[in-house]
Amino acid sequence: MVRLKNAFMRCYLAFILLFLYAPIFVLIVLSFNDSRSRVTWGGFTLKWYGRLFSSRQILEALETTLLLGLASAAAATVIGTLGAVGIQAMRKRGYQIVMSVTNIPILNADIVTGIALMLWFVRLIPLGFGSVLVAHITFNIPYVILSVMPKLKSLNLSIYEAARDLGAGSVYAFFHIVLPQIGSGILAGFFMALTMSMDDFVITYFTKGAGVNTLSTMIYGEIRKGIKPEMYALSTLLFAVIFVILLAFNALSGKGKNTEDVIERSR
């Protein structure tokens, strides 16, 4: 009986993994296929990858994506960490209110956030790299707060007071005593923000205006014109990069379950 149940559970798991990863696997295979056809295997090639790196359009989009990801993640990390420290110091009621508000952008449908931000930006700043950056910082902040918060909660506040007691100013005590304790949470928040930014399509699409393209919006634009195998190669690379970041991120927070919590809440 138990064995049967186990076998069933294993099949079920295999099925889920198959559905999740088979399409990606096909995509990866196709990116090495020396034939434009999606059904015949024309031999192994790296030429799509080669073309990828000779296309100015693609390289520009790559540059935009990386710049956007790093800048928005960095800004969100600073703002989010300070925010978390502030929220942690709040009284109970304020704390609950702010934490609920923090969750809204995560639970909110991207398209709503995207359109809302677009409407907002249209009046204030010209749509372009700047507006996308602000949009990305905005939706990244909650992820940073959520990954820093558990670390702050488990922080023993008397070590901060001990530092002050021994002659440290508040800034020194924060950087030398508090930061090392919550550093892994901050780093995890940064990586989370980075992936979220690189992953995003909807919000970017609505806030970017003409002329600016990240990889995801560019792929979308290209695919409407007809699928080019270069796009397979590009998607494969994108997948690989995000996969590596996620691994690093999990390794960082491997000891605590915090990040799993955060991911759980964000999905």
Added chain:
Amino acid sequence: MEMNEKERDILELRNISKSFDGKKVLDDLSLSIGRNEFITLLGPSGCGKSTTLRIIGGFVRPDEGAVFFDGKDITDLASEKRNVNTVFQKYSLFPHMNVEENIAFGLKLKKKSKAYIQDKIRYALKLVNLEGYEKRNTTALSGGQQQRIAIARAIVNEPEILLLDEPLGALDLKLRHDMQQELIRIKKEVGITFIYVTHDQEEALTMSDKIVVMNRGIIQQMGTSKSIYDEPQNAFVADFIGESNIVDGVMPQDRVVEIFGVKIPCVDEGFAEREAVDVVIRPEDLEIRPEGDGFFNGQVVSVLFKGAYYEIKVRTEGCEWVSQSVTAPEVGTRVGLYVLPDNIQIMHKPKSEDAEMIKE
């Protein structure tokens, strides 16, 4: 005595009040602390001991009143600028630094030379009996060792006052006793003022020169261990310091108190006629005699061996008494209870609000 009065007190709290969320935690508290005193704030949980200490340390700002250090008003001085260091109740060593780095933290901030810092670390570790622990990881130390390092970390800064907030609170009984002796020795060696917080009356009585008994943010009594134990000023103090029999009485005349209708000689005078009073008799002062030979007659309801003595409970009409004795009667026997006039403490009834807190 006269010498002490000429010397200026090192610390003075003047009319301090503090509320949290509308609840008064300290109520018009005034307190002077002399140089080199070992003073203990003693009181039940939540009475405002830590808050008092945190006001002295600069972590909490009083709503009203002022703090004077060596005659200077330091009420608004940031904690890092006060010549005061704290040993916290919770372990507060920096977990990402080893023992040596923890102890050096304050000295590095003061930009002391490497040689000076090394000297101080060696001295401090010797003081707390942890020589050779420089490179140890703090998280691998036992609770007692962690608190010793915390003391060393504070002492190297040469504070004029060391604040200790229940530093032994998390340790087991045996270790507590050892550490109490250690602390007394360290206090003697460094010769600075110690302000100690505890809710353990035994600890307070063993260690302190002066005890401040607090309840609900109000100082109930201040004095030496002996004076507080022997002459509690109200029933709260009597009850909190050691176990006591506290019963209602009236004073029909000077030197006589009437309890449960029995007139008993005592040494107190100056009460109003038939004033209602609290009568306090320590268990070790309540003598068990043959029936008819004391002031009250009753029946032994329990006998507990406590190591050095027996704790005997006797029920009389109207009351159950606790007595301590080295000999024990059989449970169920009828006995008499006697007390010497000297060993009876008569106290004014507290005012109505205070009366409630004693009942708690």
